[in-house]
Amino acid sequence: MIESKIKVLRKAAQVSTTQSSDKIWCVIAGNEEMVNNVAYAAISSKERVKILFREHVNLKESYVxxxxxxxxxxxxxHKIRELSLICKENGGSYIKIAPYYVExxxxxxxxxxxDTSIKKLAGDAEKANIKFSFILEDKTTGFIETDVYLTDRLPQFVRKIVDPLFKMTDVILSTILISVPGEDIEKIKQVANDNKxxxxxFNKILEDE
Known part of the structure; x- marks a missing residue:
């Protein structure tokens, strides 16, 4: 069931996300350096694009x-397209959200x-019979940064062995846009919280503009 939803999602993503709109929203995700580059380019063109918000996320799982x-x-x-190219050239993920989807x-x-957390969320939502529809998806082609945060409790010679092993962990990041019936919003938000x-x-973003 999950795989079939993902196939539908990818098919939908092939449809033009701009729909001939003059202005669109765009979410770009990946490592800090890449997002810094995008933010700098956006600030340099502030008359054509604005930054609605930025988040730096640290997720702790086991020792990683x-x-x-x-x-x-x-x-x-057109400017959003330029910024999305910066993202892709540096291994990030992005989705462009046109007014068409909002309407x-x-x-x-x-x-x-x-990506593993997104798949776990989808599985848990299916089990709980929470209704949702995939709209757009993208994944990083480069891996996000990982490090070890509990190894300071270990002897130094053990840390020298363990640190490189954890730092070589390949972690792909997913950026997903979904549509959820009103009665299921709080339910899926709880499932998302449980899966970090x-x-x-998105509606709140529109209200704040």
């Missing part, structure tokens, strides 16, 4: 800390997390 950044932009379609899909939620998935309610 997974670190990534994501940023949400709104502005000129057609109710209660949009943006999810950002390691970062959630943004």
């Amino acid at each position: 800390r997974k670190k990534f950044d994501f940023i949400m932009l709104y502005g000129d379609t 057609k899909e109710p209660n949009l939620l943006l999810l950002v997390a390691p 998935v970062f959630v943004v309610e």
